[in-house]
Amino acid sequence: MSNIFSLEGKIALVTGASGLLGKQHCIALAEAGATVIAADIHGDKIHLLTDELPVKVTPMRLDITDTASLSSVRERIMGTFGTIDILINNAAVNDMVENNDKDVQSSSFEHYPLYLWKKVMDVNVTGVFLTCQYFGAIMAKKNYGSIINIASTYGIVAPDQSIYVNSNGERFMWKSPSYPTTKGAVIQFTKYLAAYWGKNNVRVNALSPGGVENNQEADFISNYSNKTPLGRMSHNNDYHGAIVFLASDASSYMTGANLVVDGGWTII
Ligand SMILES: NC(=O)c1ccc[n+]([C@@H]2O[C@H](COP(=O)([O-])OP(=O)(O)OC[C@H]3O[C@@H](n4cnc5c(N)ncnc54)[C@H](O)[C@@H]3O)[C@@H](O)[C@H]2O)c1
Secondary structure, eight states, X not given: OOOTTOOTXXXXXXXXXXXXXXXXXXXXXXXXTOEEEEXXXXXXXXXXXXXXXXXXXXXXXXXXXXXXXXXXXXXXXXXXXXXXXXXXXXXXXXXXXXXXXXXHHHHSGGGOOHHHHHHHHIIIIIHHHHHIIIIIHHHHHHTOEEEEEEOOGGGTSOXXXXXXXXXXXXXXXXXXXHHHHHHHHHHHHHHHHHHHHGGGTEEXXXXXXXXXXXXXXXXXXXXXXXXXXXXXXXXXXXXXXXXXXXXXXXXXXXXXXXEEESTTGGGO
């Protein structure tokens, strides 16, 4: 019996590939047999991936908000590999707990700066729209492809602002209004495109991960874990199975869906 999870012979592009989850998506796809192009705005970091990852990837610098950059990467991919079969729209900007540049007051809704709102919209929404235009169109033309848009639990439910308070009762941040808004938009855009390209056999699905443990403060990890039915934050490799499933023919009758992999966070 053929392996319906196999990605042998498939060409895959991962955006935001030098980030925490982008690297893992590259590993998952390559281990399933795909040829992986690892793209990120950070040219230096992306070129280090060839040594850093346990699998072979082709690194390329890409800014998903810049049409010249998208056009140049598309030319390189078509020139080198001749096509594209899988696109993982993973690049995003997020106000993360582990970042040290937190300013509690400016992260509150009342003070949240317009320039940040616009920046997060630009990368997380417009960037996904543009990347689908530049690469999904190739899939639509050849009647085959799988696009996976990385959304979030915060595209489904509102942030619980109580988890951003430490055990002394001090707030260390507010989850901003921009990130959840963009992730809700990604889920709806996924449905739009799935309906639009269904007849072209281009499947478009979202994957909504839960919070990944990544050296956050102990209080935060504990707050998050206590709210999660599986009792922990995710490991960075908890999404390998979902990525390979959505990318491969194992999910051949699935489009417009939002696959939620969150330890149960959104069911409560
Ligand atoms: N980490 C989590 O807990 C978590 C939870 C739910 C969803 N997600 C989603 O998973 C995805 C990856 O998150 P992560 O935690 O790995 O984030 P990360 O910040 O570690 O990685 C994001 C990557 O995107 C790149 N990037 C930013 N702007 C770009 C642009 N204009 N063009 C190209 N690349 C750009 C960054 O350089 C970075 O390498 C995001 O879509 C995020 O919203 C993450």
